[in-house]
Amino acid sequence: MANNKKMVEAITSRDEDFAKWYTDIVKKAELVDYSGVKGCTIYRPYGFAIWENMKADLDRRFKETGHENVYMPMFIPESLLQKEKDHVEGFAPECAWVTVGGQEKLTERLCVRPTSETLFCEHYKKIINTYRDLPKLYNQWCSVVRWEKTTRPFLRTSEFLWQEGHTMHETAEEAKEETLKMLHVYEAFYRETLAIPAVIGRKTEKEKFAGAEETYTIEPMMHNGVALQGGTSHYFGDGFAKSFDITYTGRDNKQHYPHQTSWGVSTRMIGALIMVHSDDDGLVLPPKISPIQVAIIPVAQHKEGVLDKAYELKTELSKNFRVKLDDSDHAPGWKFAEYEMKGVPVRVEIGPKDIEKGQCVVVRRDTREKAFVPLENLSQFITDLMQDIHNSMYERALKNTQDKTFVARSYDEFIDTAKNHPGFIKAMWCGETECEEKLKDVTGGVKSRCIPFEEEKLADTCVCCGKPAKHMVFWGRQY
Amino acid sequence: MANNKKMVEAITSRDEDFAKWYTDIVKKAELVDYSGVKGCTIYRPYGFAIWENMKADLDRRFKETGHENVYMPMFIPESLLQKEKDHVEGFAPECAWVTVGGQEKLTERLCVRPTSETLFCEHYKKIINTYRDLPKLYNQWCSVVRWEKTTRPFLRTSEFLWQEGHTMHETAEEAKEETLKMLHVYEAFYRETLAIPAVIGRKTEKEKFAGAEETYTIEPMMHNGVALQGGTSHYFGDGFAKSFDITYTGRDNKQHYPHQTSWGVSTRMIGALIMVHSDDDGLVLPPKISPIQVAIIPVAQHKEGVLDKAYELKTELSKNFRVKLDDSDHAPGWKFAEYEMKGVPVRVEIGPKDIEKGQCVVVRRDTREKAFVPLENLSQFITDLMQDIHNSMYERALKNTQDKTFVARSYDEFIDTAKNHPGFIKAMWCGETECEEKLKDVTGGVKSRCIPFEEEKLADTCVCCGKPAKHMVFWGRQY
Numbered sequence: 001m002a003n004n005k006k007m008v009e010a011i012t013s014r015d016e017d018f019a020k021w022y023t024d025i026v027k028k029a030e031l032v033d034y035s036g037v038k039g040c041t042i043y044r045p046y047g048f049a050i051w052e053n054m055k056a057d058l059d060r061r062f063k064e065t066g067h068e069n070v071y072m073p074m075f076i077p078e079s080l081l082q083k084e085k086d087h088v089e090g091f092a093p094e095c096a097w098v099t100v101g102g103q104e105k106l107t108e109r110l111c112v113r114p115t116s117e118t119l120f121c122e123h124y125k126k127i128i129n130t131y132r133d134l135p136k137l138y139n140q141w142c143s144v145v146r147w148e149k150t151t152r153p154f155l156r157t158s159e160f161l162w163q164e165g166h167t168m169h170e171t172a173e174e175a176k177e178e179t180l181k182m183l184h185v186y187e188a189f190y191r192e193t194l195a196i197p198a199v200i201g202r203k204t205e206k207e208k209f210a211g212a213e214e215t216y217t218i219e220p221m222m223h224n225g226v227a228l229q230g231g232t233s234h235y236f237g238d239g240f241a242k243s244f245d246i247t248y249t250g251r252d253n254k255q256h257y258p259h260q261t262s263w264g265v266s267t268r269m270i271g272a273l274i275m276v277h278s279d280d281d282g283l284v285l286p287p288k289i290s291p292i293q294v295a296i297i298p299v300a301q302h303k304e305g306v307l308d309k310a311y312e313l314k315t316e317l318s319k320n321f322r323v324k325l326d327d328s329d330h331a332p333g334w335k336f337a338e339y340e341m342k343g344v345p346v347r348v349e350i351g352p353k354d355i356e357k358g359q360c361v362v363v364r365r366d367t368r369e370k371a372f373v374p375l376e377n378l379s380q381f382i383t384d385l386m387q388d389i390h391n392s393m394y395e396r397a398l399k400n401t402q403d404k405t406f407v408a409r410s411y412d413e414f415i416d417t418a419k420n421h422p423g424f425i426k427a428m429w430c431g432e433t434e435c436e437e438k439l440k441d442v443t444g445g446v447k448s449r450c451i452p453f454e455e456e457k458l459a460d461t462c463v464c465c466g467k468p469a470k471h472m473v474f475w476g477r478q479y
Numbered sequence: 480m481a482n483n484k485k486m487v488e489a490i491t492s493r494d495e496d497f498a499k500w501y502t503d504i505v506k507k508a509e510l511v512d513y514s515g516v517k518g519c520t521i522y523r524p525y526g527f528a529i530w531e532n533m534k535a536d537l538d539r540r541f542k543e544t545g546h547e548n549v550y551m552p553m554f555i556p557e558s559l560l561q562k563e564k565d566h567v568e569g570f571a572p573e574c575a576w577v578t579v580g581g582q583e584k585l586t587e588r589l590c591v592r593p594t595s596e597t598l599f600c601e602h603y604k605k606i607i608n609t610y611r612d613l614p615k616l617y618n619q620w621c622s623v624v625r626w627e628k629t630t631r632p633f634l635r636t637s638e639f640l641w642q643e644g645h646t647m648h649e650t651a652e653e654a655k656e657e658t659l660k661m662l663h664v665y666e667a668f669y670r671e672t673l674a675i676p677a678v679i680g681r682k683t684e685k686e687k688f689a690g691a692e693e694t695y696t697i698e699p700m701m702h703n704g705v706a707l708q709g710g711t712s713h714y715f716g717d718g719f720a721k722s723f724d725i726t727y728t729g730r731d732n733k734q735h736y737p738h739q740t741s742w743g744v745s746t747r748m749i750g751a752l753i754m755v756h757s758d759d760d761g762l763v764l765p766p767k768i769s770p771i772q773v774a775i776i777p778v779a780q781h782k783e784g785v786l787d788k789a790y791e792l793k794t795e796l797s798k799n800f801r802v803k804l805d806d807s808d809h810a811p812g813w814k815f816a817e818y819e820m821k822g823v824p825v826r827v828e829i830g831p832k833d834i835e836k837g838q839c840v841v842v843r844r845d846t847r848e849k850a851f852v853p854l855e856n857l858s859q860f861i862t863d864l865m866q867d868i869h870n871s872m873y874e875r876a877l878k879n880t881q882d883k884t885f886v887a888r889s890y891d892e893f894i895d896t897a898k899n900h901p902g903f904i905k906a907m908w909c910g911e912t913e914c915e916e917k918l919k920d921v922t923g924g925v926k927s928r929c930i931p932f933e934e935e936k937l938a939d940t941c942v943c944c945g946k947p948a949k950h951m952v953f954w955g956r957q958y
Binding site for chain 2: 043158
């Protein structure tokens with residue numbers, strides 16, 4: 001039990017120091033390790049398995065909506081990156097540049113992709129000729145690099161893993177529809193798979209992506225009331241198409257520019273998983289994404305029949321779940337703490353007395369509720385329990401979001417809420433960037449999150465300048 | 480039919496110009512496109528789907544043998560790369576270097592990983608403490624960069640996709656066993672999934688990997704008799720462990736160096752698929768790897784009932800196969816040529832007369848054999864056919880390899896065979912690098928492929944110098 005105690009002591013309390021609690025979990029649950037290059041992390045087996053599960057689920061959703069995977073080179077020549085003015089201004093400052101290849105100085109610098117719009121456009125120019133070639137619905141899974149000064153595992157790293165969808169369409173309407181469709185795919189993934197509720201909506205002019213006409217965002221709230229930009233979907237109009245001279249012969253036999261989208265989510269979602277669901281004993285993972293769904297812990301495993309029965313349960317449960325049976329020589333208490341730390345949704349304990357009674361002990365990670373379950377019902381019980389755990393986790397996260405969503409109808413109310421109540425603030429806005437900047441400055445970091453699809457009319461005037469309001473905006477601090 | 484003719488004409492004959500035939504297929508089957516950066520290719524949906532299928536199959540084999548996936552950073556600081564002397568000498572000349580990040584010149588250059596031994600070692604140093612931490616059986620899927628002067632799609636590119644396994648073990652025996660185990664995993668994958676036979680064995684001192692004690696290789700022969708190094712598995716002993724000061728407390732409570740392996744295969748395998756199996760009408764893909772396994776082509780699709788029946792077949796066959804029904808307005812002949820070009824193993828044709836007779840036409844891609852199959856037997860027929868196609872493809876490739884494997888017992892015989900008979904040459908060797916170099920020079924490129932596990936005694940003396948022979952070696956030209 002010494003080990004057990006030591007491990008539990010080592011985690012900072014979430015209420016005491018949220019940032020330290022976060023990095024403690026990242027380290028103790030063995031999700032990542034730091035590398036010798038600042039801001040570049042090593043994804044350890046358990047952390048990477050979470051990403052693999054996310055990837056498999058999202059990839060299925062992308063393929064079901066007609067998308068195909070491709071792979072673009074990791075290097076972008078400087079001249080290619082410069083083809084779209086806003087885009088290069090947005091990304092050039094944080095690029096990593098390859099200047100030497102095979103012992104020779106390159107005649108042109110190559111940027112390690114921070115995002116791949118330019119590469120896709122160059123390719124699309126070659127393969128799009130007529131309306132018959134449209135739509136192109138491509139996605140790629142890769143790593144990208146953005147040179148960050150301040151880094152934090154999963155949330156802000158110089159290299160990260162993500163997917164980037166890049167699509168081309170005949171009409172603006174079709175491209176806009178795609179932009180929103182993929183935002184809703186993300187929202188469904190967060191809700192159905194990660195058990196995370198989120199506000200979705202449109203970014204303001206100031207906050208949109210470099211080169212986009214419109215950016216949509218999904219904004220889950222972390223346990224401490226801070227928002228995370230959890231994924232974005234961009235509508236580009238025909239701006240890139242014009243810069244790259246991509247045209248197609250339309251149904252009217254005339255030349256047209258196609259309309260474009262891009263959309264992406266990243267390993268940052270692992271950060272969201274931690275900060276939305278986890279607690280002082282470690283990770284709490286939603287069943288659908290957890291690398292281990294059921295941990296079987298034999299009690300008094302040296303006694304006759306215990307390990308046999310445990311293996312029997314493993315065989316049975318493995319038909320429906322990802323199961324780990326820990327028969328190592330650690331004490332059961334150490335194992336309990338270990339799989340709690342790793343956020344395994346369900347623990348099954350089986351000892352000599354349980355076997356006598358034809359039952360086992362089932363403990364859920366999220367609420368610690370314990371049940372004695374007849375062995376013959378175990379598989380069905382756990383199937384139902386997994387659904388229940390998912391729903392409870394979602395509901396708790398939703399309640400936290402609702403509890404920490406405030407309304408501000410005046411400037412003073414806004415400042416007061418921003419100072420004293422971490423969370424979202426719903427408030428009216430005139431539409432001017434100046435007001436966004438002022439609110440950010442005076443609050444020390446509260447920014448517009450998004451304009452939701454269904455706005456409430458909270459007041460007639462902008463909370464900042466008092467001029468007529470155009471939109472209701474969700475505001476908040478962000479990671 | 481005009482389209483059809485045009486497409487078929489556009490492929491160079493394999494016997495006429497093998498290299499041009501190869502690049503024609505790569506382009507016409509829409510596997511890759513070239514990017515603006517020399518030697519970096521774009522994997523188009525069909526080419527990338529082949530890689531995804533390879534990856535899924537191999538990943539299952541790796542996990543079944545106890546390996547876990549991780550992800551290491553793409554950058555290696557120059558000082559880290561230099562820690563193992565042989566290794567840096569092998570790779571530094573072909574590295575791409577990042578020298579500027581976020582608009583500032585870096586204090587230390589970062590190499591874009593050409594392979595990740597050094598990164599794994601740096602991590603292993605932190606996480607390996609006692610024998611209880613061993614073995615570590617890690618793998619990663621990623622892209623790597625080696626600055627190549629002459630490039631060819633899949634075979635030699637500046638950036639390519641691969642997997643690299645990196646494992647650490649208590650003993651030399653265990654590490655050697657792992658090295659061979661993974662070589663055999665590759666051999667099984669080539670045989671069972673790619674339908675490609677191969678010679679396997681150990682590389683000579685001259686040909687082994689930079690920093691390895693022993694390198695094992697899998698060497699399939701292409702249709703034209705040229706070999707491809709299709710995958711390698713390395714035993715490092717404790718060389719890297721010593722350079723990186725990785726030690727563990729053993730069962731004897733003393734400090735020991737762990738023993739290491741690494742092993743990898745890459746997108747080069749797509750090149751092998753093309754060059755082993757394909758023909759003058761395009762790709763011929765083995766059923767297990769083909770993105771589309773069955774192409775359903777409706778004939779006279781405007782006639783009543785044809786498309787309905789075609790969709791019915793699609794629903795039925797999709798239960799067991801990856802199916803594409805092409806109901807576009809191209810002529811059936813164009814579609815036949817299109818799916819032949821893409822190497823789809825089985826084509827199903829269904830027209831009004833077939834429907835009347837309750838049958839369809841089934842054509843296999845590899846032999847063009849045609850069968851009329853009662854609709855009620857279709858699924859079972861195709862299941863059997865797929866196995867048959869796989870076996871036939873393997874047998875044909877095996878026969879080609881056997882037909883093009885020669886024996887040389889004297890120097891003159893070696894030179895004559897090298898000049899006149901493309902393929903493998905089995906010949907005795909004294910063990911000296913000098914003889915390997917001489918044979919390579921005089922033949923204009925014939926190199927040792929490997930020393931097989933079961934050597935034949937063809938003669939007593941080295942085919943080159945006449946001194947006593949130590950080994951029988953497979954020799955051949957390579958891609």
